[in-house]
Amino acid sequence: MSLRDQDELLIDDALKGSARAWERLVKRYELQVYNFSLRLMGNQTDALDLMQEVFIGVFRNLHRFRGESLFTTWVFRIAHNKAVDMNRRRRLFNEKDLYWQQDADDDEVDPFEQLSDTRPQQDPAFELVEERGNKEISRYLAVLSWDQRLIVELKLFQSHTFEEIAELQDIPANTAKTRFYSALKKLKGLMEQEHDM
Amino acid sequence: MTCKKTELLVVEYLEADMSAGQRLILERHLRDCAHCRQELSAAQRTQARLRHWQDEPVPQWNRIPESLQQAGKPRQWSGLFGWQWAPLSVSFLLALAVLFNVQVSSTPNGIVVAFGGSAGIDEAELAEYLTRLEQQEEQLQALTVRMEERQDAANGRLLESVLTQFGETTSRSLEQVIAYVEEQRQQDLQLLQSSYQQLADSDFQTIRSVQELATYVQYQAGSR
Numbered sequence: 001m002s003l004r005d006q007d008e009l010l011i012d013d014a015l016k017g018s019a020r021a022w023e024r025l026v027k028r029y030e031l032q033v034y035n036f037s038l039r040l041m042g043n044q045t046d047a048l049d050l051m052q053e054v055f056i057g058v059f060r061n062l063h064r065f066r067g068e069s070l071f072t073t074w075v076f077r078i079a080h081n082k083a084v085d086m087n088r089r090r091r092l093f094n095e096k097d098l099y100w101q102q103d104a105d106d107d108e109v110d111p112f113e114q115l116s117d118t119r120p121q122q123d124p125a126f127e128l129v130e131e132r133g134n135k136e137i138s139r140y141l142a143v144l145s146w147d148q149r150l151i152v153e154l155k156l157f158q159s160h161t162f163e164e165i166a167e168l169q170d171i172p173a174n175t176a177k178t179r180f181y182s183a184l185k186k187l188k189g190l191m192e193q194e195h196d197m
Numbered sequence: 198m199t200c201k202k203t204e205l206l207v208v209e210y211l212e213a214d215m216s217a218g219q220r221l222i223l224e225r226h227l228r229d230c231a232h233c234r235q236e237l238s239a240a241q242r243t244q245a246r247l248r249h250w251q252d253e254p255v256p257q258w259n260r261i262p263e264s265l266q267q268a269g270k271p272r273q274w275s276g277l278f279g280w281q282w283a284p285l286s287v288s289f290l291l292a293l294a295v296l297f298n299v300q301v302s303s304t305p306n307g308i309v310v311a312f313g314g315s316a317g318i319d320e321a322e323l324a325e326y327l328t329r330l331e332q333q334e335e336q337l338q339a340l341t342v343r344m345e346e347r348q349d350a351a352n353g354r355l356l357e358s359v360l361t362q363f364g365e366t367t368s369r370s371l372e373q374v375i376a377y378v379e380e381q382r383q384q385d386l387q388l389l390q391s392s393y394q395q396l397a398d399s400d401f402q403t404i405r406s407v408q409e410l411a412t413y414v415q416y417q418a419g420s421r
Contacts, residue, residue, distance in 0.1 A: 019261050026260045034255040048258060133249045139248065156247055159211060164395050178206040181240075184207070188239045191246065 007071040015062055025056055029075055035078070039153055042081050042138055050086050054079045066168055076158060080168055082152075087146050139189050148183035200232045207233075207240045 007028070013021030033054050037047035056077045065074055141149050154160045154168070162180075166173040200206075209215060210223055227234050295301075300311045 014265075017265065019265050022262075022265055023260050030260070031252055035250070035252045039250065044256065048256060051255075052258065056262060059265070121203070134253060135249060136349060137247055137250050152247070155211075155249070156244055162208070178204065181204045181208050184240045186241050187243045187247070191243060193373050 004070065008067060011062060014059075022059065023186065029072060032072070033075065033079055036079055036153065036157065038140070039141060039157065040149060041143055046090075047162075048084075050079075050083060052183050053082045053086065057070060057082055073092065080154070083115070091146075097186070120192075129172070140190060143186060143190055144183050148179055148186070151176060151179045152187075200230050202230070203227060203233050203236045207237050209242065210237055212246065 007025065010021045010025040010028075014025055030051065034051045036048060037050040037054070038044065041047045041050055058075055061078065065071065141152070144152065144157070151165060151168075154165050155162070160168070162173045162176045165171075165176045169176065206223055206226060215223075227237065274363065297312050300309070302309050
């Protein structure tokens with residue numbers, strides 16, 4: 001029996017209320033979804049939150065899955081949308097925090113000192129991940145903007161074509177290409193700076 | 198040294214599903230353009246470095262949503278099927294029984310269930326059954342006649358008794374009425390007699406008064 005057939009059987013059983021079938025279905029894709037979330041969010045807590053949101057979304061919409069695409073493609077479409085939503089929420093939250101912090105620290109921070117710090121600014125949400133290789137990769141990804149990080153994820157780790165990315169993000173394909181190229185250039189610069197390449 | 202084509206070349210070259218024609222054109226350009234070769238090489242190394250990512254194991258988490266946890270609990274047969282579907286099942290079985298003309302009959306050999314109207318009775322049994330039925334009908338008619346006669350006799354006795362009782366009652370009532378009337382007549386006569394006596398007494402007093410008055414008048418006239 002093919003993976004697709006197995007997925008369909010598990011989906012049918014899960015729709016009939018089988019918790020066991022749902023659990024088996026989740027176990028087949030959770031590793032991919034969790035690592036997708038970890039690369040995007042940069043820390044285990046947020047990655048787990050995102051993964052949970054993804055699977056809750058999958059569960060709620062399971063009856064809408066028609067089998068026209070692979071189940072994994074469908075799951076990652078939901079994962080992409082949930083990631084965008086979570087980033088939007090987190091950004092709003094951080095902006096609010098930064099606003100209050102800015103008021104409090106106005107007299108203490110020397111603006112020139114900030115300008116003199118030329119090191120790439122990392123996303124504060126990023127924490128160190130366990131694996132040494134993954135830790136470095138996470139540090140590189142943290143340098144990218146959210147849009148660049150998302151497009152690198154979709155292109156390099158999910159192996160989407162630029163046409164697919166354009167459709168998923170509702171942007172022109174050329175915008176997707178430019179964004180990807182900018183991300184690569186930024187990463188290349190960072191790697192060269194660290195004599196890594 | 199820069200090249201306007203670098204960005205397009207790098208991203209197109211990295212696209213996996215690039216056609217053979219496109220790839221040939223790009224490779225021809227790369228042979229001639231050192232800048233693009235250098236940029237493409239750096240982009241490939243960057244990609245390769247990122248692809249060193251090793252999947253990390255998923256921490257323990259609750260995979261089953263709450264709604265499914267409740268739905269996934271083992272269902273009791275009686276709760277699921279017992280009462281919810283029982284009336285429908287019984288109706289369905291009865292409908293099937295009617296549809297297939299199911300007959301259940303008790304015989305000396307046990308209970309016989311038959312479909313299609315045949316209960317396994319042969320003609321001799323049927324004739325015997327009919328004869329018994331006719332005999333029972335005759336007995337029933339005779340019983341009905343006897344009952345009618347008995348009922349008529351009872352009705353006659355009841356009527357006679359009612360009439361006798363009515364006659365006696367009527368006779369007693371007349372005697373009572375006569376006695377009452379006689380008693381009333383005696384009371385009336387006594388009342389009348391006493392009234393005449395009172396009247397007579399009154400008349401006597403009136404005469405005496407008149408006599409006394411005449412005497413007084415005569416006395417007055419004599420004294421003058």
